[in-house]
Amino acid sequence: xxxxxxxISCFKCHGSGTYRVPILDDNxxxxxxxxxxxxxxxxGTGKITLEFYEDIQKRCRRDEL
Numbered sequence: 001x002x003x004x005x006x007x008i009s010c011f012k013c014h015g016s017g018t019y020r021v022p023i024l025d026d027n028x029x030x031x032x033x034x035x036x037x038x039x040x041x042x043x044g045t046g047k048i049t050l051e052f053y054e055d056i057q058k059r060c061r062r063d064e065l
Contacts, residue, residue: 006050010042017046 009015
């Protein structure tokens with residue numbers, strides 16, 4: 001049985017709540033600049049519930065069939 005309130009580090013941002021994204025210039029070329037985006041998975045908290053993680057894993061496994 002999964003404890004609904006158990007929190008784990010987010011798999012996308014690795015617990016930081018944000019992740020870095022490279023910036024393209026006007027010609028579509030990569031620059032040396034990066035910007036920080038709030039994680040869409042954990043909404044910037046850096047943590048998700050184990051129940052949420054297991055739900056995502058179940059959906060991913062179904063897509064592989």
